[in-house]
Structure formats: structure tokens, C-alpha cells
Amino acid sequence: MIAKQLTIGLLGVFLVACSDPTTIIHESSEKSESSVTRNVCNFSAPCDLTPQVQIYLGSELVQPETEFTIGLKSATKVEVVSAWLEGENMNMGRIPVFFDKNTLIAKTMVGVCTDKAMRWILRLALTVNGQSVTTSHPIAVNYQ
Numbered sequence: 001m002i003a004k005q006l007t008i009g010l011l012g013v014f015l016v017a018c019s020d021p022t023t024i025i026h027e028s029s030e031k032s033e034s035s036v037t038r039n040v041c042n043f044s045a046p047c048d049l050t051p052q053v054q055i056y057l058g059s060e061l062v063q064p065e066t067e068f069t070i071g072l073k074s075a076t077k078v079e080v081v082s083a084w085l086e087g088e089n090m091n092m093g094r095i096p097v098f099f100d101k102n103t104l105i106a107k108t109m110v111g112v113c114t115d116k117a118m119r120w121i122l123r124l125a126l127t128v129n130g131q132s133v134t135t136s137h138p139i140a141v142n143y144q
Contacts, residue, residue: 041137049135052076053128058105062141064112070097070122072104081125081132085110088119088138097122116143 041047046054053076058069072078083097085108092111099106110120120139125132 043140046073047137049124049126050128050133053078053126053133055124055137057139062110062139064110064141064143067107067109070099070106070108072099072126074104074128076129078104079127080104081127083122083124085120085122085139087113088121090115090118092118092120110139110141112143118143 041055043057044060046056049055049072052074054073056071056073058071062068070083072080079101080099083099083106085095085097086092090113092113095108095110097106097108118141120141122137122139124135124137126135127133
């Protein structure tokens with residue numbers, strides 16, 4: 001009896017974790033997406049966030065539950081105000097990304113989902129030369 005209840009409970013958790021975010025209201029709906037710059041980058045080489053700042057991944061191939069690095073390059077002063085990964089097409093919660101203040105490099109990983117169509121997005125709030133910059137970047141994940 002307890003095994004049956006545990007199985008049903010775990011199944012419920014997995015189904016909720018991979019749910020469609022359009023049916024869930026959460027804090028991201030508080031801010032208008034119109035103020036966010038979305039950059040498309042395949043990360044085979046560093047991509048421009050702004051004319052002064054570039055972003056890169058330490059690996060071209062990102063796999064779930066495997067650590068990878070995200071880095072920023074700039075000749076100007078850059079401060080990471082906040083950074084996180086979240087599901088773009090499914091609600092997987094927010095995964096905070098912590099950049100080293102000196103190197104502007106972060107180590108992180110994404111979770112696994114049973115749906116191979118799962119897409120992740122990196123959200124960044126930066127201060128570049130005293131100016132606020134908010135960007136988002138899709139991160140391609142290889143679900144084998």
C-alpha cells in the first residue's frame with residue numbers, strides 16, 4: 001500500500017516538473033518581456049551581448065546533469081546583478097547561476113526532463129559601464 005502511494009506521489013512530482021509554463025503563473029509574468037533583449041547564439045564562438053561584452057560556453061555540447069561553464073568577456077567594467085537558467089517551454093523552476101566577480105565565469109548544470117523537446121534559457125541582468133542590460137539566451141541541451 002505504501003509503495004503504491006509512493007509511486008503515485010513520485011509520478012505526480014515528475015509530471016508537474018515537466019508541465020507547460022503557459023498554464024502556471026509565476027514571478028516572470030510580473031515583468032514585461034519587451035524590456036528583455038533576446039540573443040540567438042549557437043555558442044560555437046563567443047557571442048556579442050553588447051558591443052563591449054561577449055558571452056561563451058566552455059563546451060559546445062551541453063548535457064543534462066553535467067557541469068558546464070558560462071563565461072563573459074569584456075574590456076569594460078561588467079557586474080552580474082543576477083543570472084539564472086529556466087525552462088523556456090516547460091516549468092522546471094529557476095537554477096541560479098553564480099559568476100565569479102573577478103573572472104566572470106560560472107559553473108552550472110541543467111536538469112533532465114523526460115521530454116526531449118525541453119529547452120533552457122539563460123537570463124542575465126548586468127551592469128555594463130553603469131548601464132543596466134537585461135538579456136536572455138537559449139541554451140541547446142543534448143538529450144540523447
